[in-house]
Amino acid sequence: FVCFFLNIVNSCPATKPSMLNVHLVPHTHDDVGWLKTVDQYYYGGRNYIQHAGVQYILDSVVSELQKDPARRFIYVETAFFHRWWSEQSAKTRNIVTQLVQEGRLEFVNGGWCMSDEASTHYSAVIDQMTLGLRFLNDTFGECGRPRVAWHIDPFGHAREHASIFAQMGYDGFFFGRLDYQDKGRRMKMKEMEMVWRASESLKPPTADLFTGVLPNGYNPPAGFCWDQSCSDDPVQDDPELEDYNVDDLVNKFISISKAQADVYKTNHIIMTMGSDFQYENAIPWYKNMDKLIHYVNARQKNGSAVNVLYSTPSCYLQELNLAKQIWPIKTDDFFPYADDAHDFWTGYFTSRPALKRYERLSNSLLQTCNQLEVLGGSQSRDGPFGKGDRRAMAVAQHHDAVSGTEKQHVANDYAKRLGIGWDHCQVLVSNSLAALSGSNVPRVFCENLNISVCPLTEGSKRFSMNVYNPLARPISWSVHLPVNGSSYSVQDSNGMAVNSQVIPVSKATQNLRRGRGYAKNELVFQVQAPPLGFSTYSIILLGRAGAPDEPKRAAPVSMQNKYLKATFDPTTGLLSGLTNLETQQSIQLSQNFYWYNASNGNDESRQTSGAYIFRPNSSTPYTISSKPVVSTLQEVRQQFSPWVSQVVRLYEGSRELELEWTIGPVPVDDGLGKEVITRLDSSISSAEYFYTDSNGREVLQRRKDYRPTWDLKQTEPVAGNYYPMNSRAFIKDKGSQLTVVTDRSQGVSSLNNGSLEIMLHRRLLYDDYRGVGEPLSEPGEFGDGLVVRGRLLLTLTPPETAADAHRPLAQGMVLQPLLSFQDGTPSAIVEFSALQASLPPAVHLLTLSQWDKDSVLLRLEHQYESSESKTYSKPVTVNLQKMFSTLKVVGASEMSLGANQWKANMTRLQWNTGNDAHIYTLWLADNANTLQP
């Protein structure tokens, strides 16, 4: 076969230079889970919830495409496409392959799903994109490679996503949702299409991405929806017919086209002809578009200068590229998204906090498994781990998955899929560690350590603990093991005694675990693990007699180690100050918990708070307690109410203060929906500025009641100032920066000078009219409301060295050590590192994963921005040949970020943005290497 698509000019429809060319893009938007589960959507099960069956969409479209070579279709979600493909006959596969080769069926985006942009981490996003792109590459070769990124539905757009797409080789990006004020301005200024300069670090055009705002979200223009789910009248072209409407429809279409052309720059415009789960019956769509094209173009004989054609985003993009316009530049992002004055989509930054954490933890586990599959060799692969587990994580990136905007039963399904992935992954870890440690003693994983539950540690007199570290640098980590003894001996891999304490399990934890475990105490000690390897600790019960010290019912004045000192107000028991003992800098810092009363609509607007939308009734949140019950014992335990508590910890050797919060069940029997925040109020002169990361990577400056690209009319003083934080947020002044690193994606804002507030949990009583049709009121395991526990890490540093602390801290939070346990004595090999040495501090090992039998995919990343660290924001070199201790690299080839193209072959369309001459630091490029295990 000749791949016509390679020569895109050949497969694109002819256009007319002297006319307005209207590119009709037939498409379907298939959520990989939302109101129904991904399985239900694929098969069309439970259609009483929502009529949607993706299998039929692909059946029907393929059937209709064959009927006319002019017809086009694009497909987006590889999660669905690969499944459909697996059920097709050789004959159908041949037909589809030819349609792809001829550019009649075009893949756009092409990831496993269309990921959420506010609550995802770049690590998982790159993985899910890679999974989808690889399937397309394996199946269709170069013809299957998407040229265009397509995020028509996500509720706001992250700059890091744009950067990723650029580095994956996409030529352009289209989306549907942006702030209504922004859209108004862009239409007026003809800035609906632009070049998004998506990184302050990468040299243009490396992270430049041509970006277009679609005219009607992702829907067809009003009156031209011919899906079975629509009720617009078809083209009724029998002149004998009473309802003959050709003249009316053509007039209306031409008028809409001209109005649209008025807000775009060129004589080409795009129309998205489709919507959610449309084309289950492709016949009405194509039949009526065929007629529309025929009748509109027939007017050309009478002087009409409107030319309609079937097209695709690539073909439209190509025409824009040929138009040789100068395009405006965009450098910030598209958060927050508001579709009306009181309708800010900032609630979902926090919605379903437990799912958000489970997704993040699952990613950590998946990366560990991917690494151990490589490191453990063939023995590690003897189990169920594999595609299914990567797919579960990939599906969880969907913009109605980790976003928390799905129905409860669907959220349960995502969690279940991840849970199955955990089971499979644990088999692999066992196999791999058996190979690497030489011990086949059964290995136990304790998933509930966060609520002090682990039957083995609770009951065993002698056990060993393997600490696997997925980072490419050594780590130190504080471990809390549930135990029932009162004293233990802990030895490290070298047989050296490790200092440990036994402290009683807190009341808050006992209440929270509700009979799921019976440990009285926690054994606390610090562990170390080598880069990309493990160390083993041996724990022996010394005595059961004697209870540990009970916590003292009194607020401490302070807690400190050699790096940090936290002070507390002795009257209220609240945090009152933080001092960096190394730099001798000190700030006042109070912290407390509050809740906003969720709006259930008012006279100004009927908008409620819901899964998507955050809208507080009042800008002043309610204080839960101004004087918590406080007790102290190594750690400070604060009880704010029966449903809010916190433990403040400062570990020896740590430069960060840990706040472990526990919230829930949030009471709603008072009829008030609650959106619970914690707020840090400090003496830092941050004025109106604060900073948040983008998908856990680069950091963007935020300013209260302000948007960089338009003159904001602020209508929601709280919700309109919320932004997503994926890994970190901070405030700073000249001397000090207070950085908060978190364990999951959340909403964050700074509404006052020196203040930073983070939304932790939401329990609401109303749906917010964006389709999910359920109030966000998670029942939890016991049905009375979900309890969530999480951690925030606080650092206080000078601004110029802040990144040196928060970069490794955040990576450690994302890829955390995996603990596994064996009863009895430790294995023969107690320590292992796959690296010859730690990678340089600036280098993060993002991906190490088996690609096929003879090769692995390696991604190395420079984890500092170009100017955030004096020490680390510099080019750095890694010698791949000398990197691994147990793997021999016999060859390596650099690929695009999505691993579906050789880097050398990557050519992208060039766009003129006028003059710009900044200097950028080149990051270490991503690498794919062929390695021999």
Next chain:
Amino acid sequence: FVCFFLNIVNSCPATKPSMLNVHLVPHTHDDVGWLKTVDQYYYGGRNYIQHAGVQYILDSVVSELQKDPARRFIYVETAFFHRWWSEQSAKTRNIVTQLVQEGRLEFVNGGWCMSDEASTHYSAVIDQMTLGLRFLNDTFGECGRPRVAWHIDPFGHAREHASIFAQMGYDGFFFGRLDYQDKGRRMKMKEMEMVWRASESLKPPTADLFTGVLPNGYNPPAGFCWDQSCSDDPVQDDPELEDYNVDDLVNKFISISKAQADVYKTNHIIMTMGSDFQYENAIPWYKNMDKLIHYVNARQKNGSAVNVLYSTPSCYLQELNLAKQIWPIKTDDFFPYADDAHDFWTGYFTSRPALKRYERLSNSLLQTCNQLEVLGGSQSRDGPFGKGDRRAMAVAQHHDAVSGTEKQHVANDYAKRLGIGWDHCQVLVSNSLAALSGSNVPRVFCENLNISVCPLTEGSKRFSMNVYNPLARPISWSVHLPVNGSSYSVQDSNGMAVNSQVIPVSKATQNLRRGRGYAKNELVFQVQAPPLGFSTYSIILLGRAGAPDEPKRAAPVSMQNKYLKATFDPTTGLLSGLTNLETQQSIQLSQNFYWYNASNGNDESRQTSGAYIFRPNSSTPYTISSKPVVSTLQEVRQQFSPWVSQVVRLYEGSRELELEWTIGPVPVDDGLGKEVITRLDSSISSAEYFYTDSNGREVLQRRKDYRPTWDLKQTEPVAGNYYPMNSRAFIKDKGSQLTVVTDRSQGVSSLNNGSLEIMLHRRLLYDDYRGVGEPLSEPGEFGDGLVVRGRLLLTLTPPETAADAHRPLAQGMVLQPLLSFQDGTPSAIVEFSALQASLPPAVHLLTLSQWDKDSVLLRLEHQYESSESKTYSKPVTVNLQKMFSTLKVVGASEMSLGANQWKANMTRLQWNTGNDAHIYTLWLADNANTLQP
């Protein structure tokens, strides 16, 4: 092409003799108008009313049929199919032709629509069937000929329909709706399938029709609906899928199949896989049925004896025929239809009485036009009359058209289509009469004579009137012309003076026409016209001065002519007696108007009265007036209330008493829905018996609270005793028969000895939950409620000669003379008959219609049943060669009733019904003749 279908065995799927064979019959039920108009249904316009677009059904099914030769589909409504066909390319037509030839696409029923059985007249039913069958025959030849009649939706079944189907050559008939008690008994007795002996006159098996009751109406078994409009789960056969359901579905299907087989006689059962407007997307249906067949049959390996297959009604019927069973005989009909104890579908017998009359009048006009197209020669064809007008009438036969069960806007559409037909037909009549009369003077048609409106007669001083008689015997007819003069000279074709009177237009008529005309008087005279020809009357204004006598405000004691005498109660003014002066028989006879209060549901059942359902709140109707205001003047005028009036007329030379009733606007501002009846209470000892016709042809005996074939449990004493009357109903005792001939289809009952009640009008406030979603409350032209005027003709005779009177009377009511007017003096040729002589009294000329350029279709009918008339129930011979005066018959070939087969080629399946040895009179068979104009 070889027509495989001719050899039906070859095209039918293989079955397994030792197994239960489940015939899946994929089908769609496409109403030619109901909630949307026929155009809207075809194109899929106004989908917000109901999602339905027939064009896509045929597109999609044809596409899916090609994918697997095992797949089958049946199509029913030629009104839709012919339209779709006209829009197809040659390529698609070839594909469809092959599918038809191979029996993969099978036409069943095949008429223009699926006609209503309760409110249609056999003349129009035969026409609409012929229209559809002819299209199929012209397009596909013998392969397109339907073998099976298929009335899955009509609300009860008429015996005459079965007789028509048998005479059209159908091998079998399937339907879905029958009384729930009847169905219960038939299931228990395995009598769901039977031979319907549909005539008491025709010798078996001429009118025998194998008839099957479908198991689930016309729907698939519960849980197996895979249309886009359904929400049943698909076959989810990916074992990795959480919702995998193959085992459950197969078990359920086998269990349903076995339960169904228990109530049928053979090892073959049928399942209707489809429903209203289904298969718009055929993919989900076929994909899931493919899987169902695969997985159910796969069980045969494990000993299952259930075999599922794609099939068609013909193939299923063939298997039943081969089964050599003895089938029970059915001789009555399936009226009334009840689907539950209080849910009798007897309201629609009367619903929309004006539409029912307009449809009947339109048929009369269409027959006249058909005749005049033949008689007038080529000149008559120079106009728009033709297919469109026949189609309008054909569409009006649909079971949601003339039945009155459509939405108001759809009823308006049917009327509009008929109205266009009238316009076209009038052009043809003008052309044809111009040719036959030699006069091109413009001809005027007065459609509103029934409300005394006709501008020409009102204003002209001298005009002529052409009376065209479509019957094959001479007629005498009473004419009322609106005029403003006070005396006129009237001359017949021979220049002889005709006796005439001028009487004032009644107040009731003046109120009714509301400014649509200003005639003060009516000129009344009797006209004659020759068989299948016309006569011309000349009318000259003599004087305007002097008003005619005003009616006297007093009840007459009696009115009489030489044949009949009607007496009135001088106190009440109501009719009190009727005497046949020839036979000297006399009965007491009172007549009055009443209304039942329509139920809006009660504790017993929530069932309301609505378009379909009749359910009175009480079995005792309300009297409107027991003493109407009466005035007399040639005719007796009775005013019962502002909205009910009547004129009683007895014309000179007439043997029938005419009751012209006017009802409306029915007041409903009291919150009570009203179902208005007139009731005749006589001294006839009818006990519980009364008689109604079937589609205007044969007569069936009815008995109160009784059904011939099962032990009725009567739950609705009024509604459960209502039956349709299309042309006539009567009661009788040994000496007397009181026959009522009506002008449209209505509901009728006899609830007391000697009583006959006819429902005339209905205005209701609630929908009755059968889908139409509107209360039946017709607004009429002025928005305040429809006013309806109609006629009942009463005869009193000995029972043995009653038919001699009511047969011609009813035919004259169905095919009534067409009056047309010309200003000035009459044309040259004032009288014409196309016949050499009247046909014998027993012979009715049912059809005379141009077939193609060189041939016409002629249908002659023996209009008496085998034993109803001593004089006329005898074989009769017609000499076709000597029949016409102006047409020369050069050849004639006899065809089936549907005119899609030579009579000589007609072979039908034979069915064993056990012993029967009755003797039947053979009617004159239908004839098709090739005539030279």
